[in-house]
Every structure is written in C-alpha cells, then in structure tokens.
Amino acid sequence: MKKIGFLSFGHWSNHPAYQARTAGDTLLQSIDLAVAAEEIGLDGAYFRVHHFAAQLASPFPLLSAIGAKTSRIEIGTGVIDMRYENPLYMVEDAGAADLISGGRLQLGISRGSPEQVIDGWRYFGYEPAAGETDADMGRRKALQFLEHLKGVGFAQPNPYPMFLNPPGLLRLEPHSAGLRDRIWWGAASDATAIWAAENGMYLQSSTLKFDESGKPFHIQQAEQIRAYKEAWKKAGHTREPRVSVSRSIFALMNDRDRQYFGQDTRSADKFGYIESDRRAVFGKSYAGEPDQLIKELAKDEAIQEADTLLLTIPNTLGVDYNVHVLSSILEHVAPGLGWR
Structure with missing residues (x-):
C-alpha cells in the first residue's frame, strides 16, 4: 500500500482557458479540491509555497480552512522556504493549523530554491549571519523551528503579567503535541537528505535533484532515499x-486528456541548471493509457522506495477536471501497481 496525495502549485492567471483566474479562485478551489480528494479516497492534499508570484504563498490560512472542512486526509506543504520565515511565529501558526485539523498536518519545509526576485528573503527583513550563506540561514531557522515545536518552555515570564502564568519558563502557544514528528525536509541532494534524517525529519524528494552521478533521475532519487533511510537507522x-x-x-482516458497531455514533450529526463553553479536532473512526466503507465511506473525505482506519492496537478483547469485526473490514477493505475 502506498499513500497517494496531490501537490498543487496554486497558479492563477487571467487566461480564458483557466478556471483559476484570481488568487481568490485558487484559494477557494484548493479547499474544494481537498474536500473532493478526501471523498474519492486520496490520502493527502499538499501545496507548494512561492513568494512574489501568482501562486500560493501563505499556507496556514489555507491549511486551516481545509483542516476544518475535512476529517481524514493529510494536509501539508511541499515546501515552505525557511529563508523567509520567522521560526517562532511559524510554530504558532503551525500549531493552530494542526489543532484545527486534529493532528493531520504534514509540514514540508526546506532551505528554499531560486525564487522570482533576487534574494527575496531580504524584503522580509532577513539577512544571513556573518559567514552564512542563505542556505545556511534556512537550515538554521529550520532547526530553531524544530526545537520550539517540542513545546519546552524557554521564555522568562513577566513577574507582573496580564494573566496568571503557569510555573516555570513559558513556551509558545498553541502547542500541538506530535507535530514535531510530522515535519518533512525537501532535499535536493544526498547530503541534505542525510542531514534531514539525522535531525528526525521525514524526506520530501521532488521532480528534480542536483545531478550527483549522471544517472537517470529515478535512480539518483532512489539512491538518495536509500542513503536517507540508512542515516535514519543510524x-x-x-x-x-x-x-x-x-x-x-496523467492517464489518457478521453479526448480531453489526450488534448492536454497526449503530446507531452517532457517524457524524458532533462539536465540543466537551477542555480548558476549546480547542475540538476529533472524527472520526466508520465502520460499514457493506463496499461502503458503501469508498465512505465513499475520501473521507477524511487517510487518503489517511497511510501507516499504526490501527484502534481494542473490546478488552473479547475476542481472537476482535477478530480477526474486523480480518480483516473486511483481507479485505473494504482491497483495495477499494488498501491491500492
């Protein structure tokens, strides 16, 4: 059995073919899609976080709304860029969202990736410390976040408080017990996957990673996952x-599917650069008849190593079409691979 969720980048654009033309459209449709995904038996609703773009950027109001309208599905991010975050305020936001959902938050965080603007985190008021890179800053903030999620008191109470304090040092509230154990790290390299394991975070591995061997994407990703699991054990x-x-x-079930994805040009791995000095490998897309997909996906070593598969969706095409996309995988592909 494998958990299957969707991952939405939350795009919107005033395009005549799009159902999501405004930020409000995208937010409300994201809630509706999560509710529908739970109804068809999907296991997770995850959302990408990008700043300075016509995409989802502030996840906690959205996650809280989904948590209030669903009862079973996992809700999460993939991923929050920690370079932009205040770790202590984020502890409060995450604690509230997790309590609203009844402990279903699966929060993906990372040191971040190239963004829409140069050093966008500077506009949020953050600077790396002396001798730090921005990536170092992101990892440092992540460790602060993890530490304060434990719910241990650290702040000296005021001797003349507005409200009566409990004894001892004070922690951040609201505290959600167990959330510390449901934090995921988005790793683009083997080294950061190992670092995530050492710090007790689950692993999110996307459709790209730094090229560390020249091997096909799914093999490099599978090797990354095995290194992570070994580090976790150690x-x-x-x-x-x-x-x-x-x-x-994408399962091609009808003419509309074939129109959208039948001529997909991303059916092979691609190599390129996401940072000026780092070569990356980008995983291919899969589009075909269900029987063809079953044969191709059975060869994907990384999917075999993972317990959770996140299906990226074309959110701009609307809730109904995305329910069709997800249902097609659940009903016609997943059983043939032993995922259901």
Missing part, C-alpha cells in the same frame, strides 16, 4: 521514516 530514531516523491502522471 540516528536511532524509534519511529519509522517516511518518504514522499512527486510525479506528473
């Missing part, structure tokens, strides 16, 4: 590790 964590991978998979 760290001595008592709970089981979790790993998610993202894929673009």
